[in-house]
Amino acid sequence: MMGGSPVPPRSRRHTIAGNAAEPGRTVLSRAFAVLDSFLDAPVDKTHGEITRASGLAPATVHRLLAELTGWGALERTARGRYRVGLRLWQLGSQAPGGRGLRDLALPFLQDLLQVSNEVVHLVVRDQDRALYLEKLEAHPDVVVTSRVGLRLPMHASGPGKVLLAHAPRGVVEPVLAAGLERRASGTITDPARLREALAEIRRQGFALSRDEMTEGASSVAAPVRGPAGRVVAAISVVVPSRTPNLLPLVPAVRMAAMGVSRALQP
Amino acid sequence: MMGGSPVPPRSRRHTIAGNAAEPGRTVLSRAFAVLDSFLDAPVDKTHGEITRASGLAPATVHRLLAELTGWGALERTARGRYRVGLRLWQLGSQAPGGRGLRDLALPFLQDLLQVSNEVVHLVVRDQDRALYLEKLEAHPDVVVTSRVGLRLPMHASGPGKVLLAHAPRGVVEPVLAAGLERRASGTITDPARLREALAEIRRQGFALSRDEMTEGASSVAAPVRGPAGRVVAAISVVVPSRTPNLLPLVPAVRMAAMGVSRALQP
Numbered sequence: 001m002m003g004g005s006p007v008p009p010r011s012r013r014h015t016i017a018g019n020a021a022e023p024g025r026t027v028l029s030r031a032f033a034v035l036d037s038f039l040d041a042p043v044d045k046t047h048g049e050i051t052r053a054s055g056l057a058p059a060t061v062h063r064l065l066a067e068l069t070g071w072g073a074l075e076r077t078a079r080g081r082y083r084v085g086l087r088l089w090q091l092g093s094q095a096p097g098g099r100g101l102r103d104l105a106l107p108f109l110q111d112l113l114q115v116s117n118e119v120v121h122l123v124v125r126d127q128d129r130a131l132y133l134e135k136l137e138a139h140p141d142v143v144v145t146s147r148v149g150l151r152l153p154m155h156a157s158g159p160g161k162v163l164l165a166h167a168p169r170g171v172v173e174p175v176l177a178a179g180l181e182r183r184a185s186g187t188i189t190d191p192a193r194l195r196e197a198l199a200e201i202r203r204q205g206f207a208l209s210r211d212e213m214t215e216g217a218s219s220v221a222a223p224v225r226g227p228a229g230r231v232v233a234a235i236s237v238v239v240p241s242r243t244p245n246l247l248p249l250v251p252a253v254r255m256a257a258m259g260v261s262r263a264l265q266p
Numbered sequence: 267m268m269g270g271s272p273v274p275p276r277s278r279r280h281t282i283a284g285n286a287a288e289p290g291r292t293v294l295s296r297a298f299a300v301l302d303s304f305l306d307a308p309v310d311k312t313h314g315e316i317t318r319a320s321g322l323a324p325a326t327v328h329r330l331l332a333e334l335t336g337w338g339a340l341e342r343t344a345r346g347r348y349r350v351g352l353r354l355w356q357l358g359s360q361a362p363g364g365r366g367l368r369d370l371a372l373p374f375l376q377d378l379l380q381v382s383n384e385v386v387h388l389v390v391r392d393q394d395r396a397l398y399l400e401k402l403e404a405h406p407d408v409v410v411t412s413r414v415g416l417r418l419p420m421h422a423s424g425p426g427k428v429l430l431a432h433a434p435r436g437v438v439e440p441v442l443a444a445g446l447e448r449r450a451s452g453t454i455t456d457p458a459r460l461r462e463a464l465a466e467i468r469r470q471g472f473a474l475s476r477d478e479m480t481e482g483a484s485s486v487a488a489p490v491r492g493p494a495g496r497v498v499a500a501i502s503v504v505v506p507s508r509t510p511n512l513l514p515l516v517p518a519v520r521m522a523a524m525g526v527s528r529a530l531q532p
Binding site for chain 1 (some may be wrong): 292293294295297300301304330333334337339341349350351352354355356357358359360361363369372373376391397402403404414415417455468
């Protein structure tokens with residue numbers, strides 16, 4: 001569903017010829033650069049911050065912000081900052097990739113939330129990152145950094161490792177070669193050890209993580225498979241790391257993932 | 267939250283001066299016109315359908331589609347049609363308006379789903395329409411046309427009437443003057459009767475509907491109030507119209523709406 005038509009990498013985006021003032025960038029590509037500045041750091045931003053993040057001239061950003069705000073892609077806050085607007089939310093909610101999978105998965109995620117009573121995630125691969133499609137929380141004992149729409153590194157979480165374990169070589173090798181950033185005390189930073197972990201995840205059909213993304217948070221994750229058996233998403237439960245044994249959670253997480261996989265069959 | 271910074275009406279959007287080929291339209295405004303064609307009819311579209319909906323020249327649409335697809339705003343399907351892409355979903359999920367309210371409301375919506383076991387909606391006003399922010403379903407006996415991201419007329423549903431009952435005069439009068447389209451056998455099409463219904467909703471603190479939007483579907487809706495007491499959203503439960511008495515559902519719907527209102531307090 002998702003892995004099949006991946007979003008183009010950011011580096012390929014701004015290649016269409018533009019005008020002389022900012023060579024190599026069309027008006028649209030400049031507007032995309034403004035919007036990109038909101039992608040992975042979703043806070044209110046000033047004109048100056050957007051200018052720095054986009055690499056555009058201040059006057060260009062000024063003009064683009066006026067048009068993007070006029071249409072509703074962005075909103076101006078009371079403090080004169082900019083944030084993503086309701087029009088983009090509405091348009092984005094029509095994306096069959098994000099929405100369709102999420103809608104099919106929701107009942108299973110809710111069941112999983114009910115038996116685990118913590119945090120439940122639905123995650124897909126977006127190029128070399130794990131994109132969080134849904135997050136449900138009950139009364140969690142654990143605080144995690146995930147948020148719907150956020151993209152996080154794949155090597156440092158249960159669902160990320162599930163997605164990486166089933167990603168094509170062309171995705172896995174660059175991730176391993178780029179260096180595995182430490183996010184918490186349990187992050188696997190050694191490529192050889194990560195390779196072994198991914199092989200074991202493929203063999204076992206699930207992934208465990210302990211203090212990999214966030215200190216104090218552990219997770220159990222399992223793959224969701226699309227019609228051709230290809231892994232299209234991962235489902236996970238996050239629990240406090242003081243949970244002595246994660247294995248009792250495995251059957252419920254796998255059941256939820258298998259339920260969604262079945263719902264994806266045509 | 268939402269009503270305070272409404273999205274500009276569609277008619278105000280394309281006013282910035284552009285080039286000679288399509289006077290009065292900038293490149294960006296033309297890209298917005300392409301994206302607008304996906305707003306309220308979220309299906310895969312052909313190049314020809316987008317051209318007709320946007321009123322642009324076919325060659326212009328061709329160029330815009332290439333750029334929008336390159337960035338990931340749109341995706342090309344296997345059948346050569348276009349649909350909203352994952353990049354827009356991700357960006358839209360950062361909108362604090364849609365997302366913040368939905369995240370705060372979700373636990374209360376889930377509780378309401380559990381006690382009602384049907385369909386639960388979270389709806390906000392977007393100008394003169396009801397915009398569906400969230401829809402949760404259990405094992406519903408009733409089929410409704412709502413979908414997350416969809417905008418429907420306000421006069422023909424429980425949550426729509428709640429939002430209209432608390433909308434400013436500048437919104438209500440044009441809605442009444444524009445004519446109240448019949449959507450099902452119970453739709454209120456007489457402006458005088460709708461005025462009375464809205465006054466009663468303000469007095470009672472909830473709205474009932476029977477066969478107003480969809481034949482066979484009835485609903486109970488209550489207002490969610492923001493920090494200043496202003497109505498910012500409506501929560502509703504939809505049940506089959508064969509349900510003889512809707513009143514027993516009122517307390518649960520009002521409790522959910524009050525819970526969200528409380529969560530919105532600073």
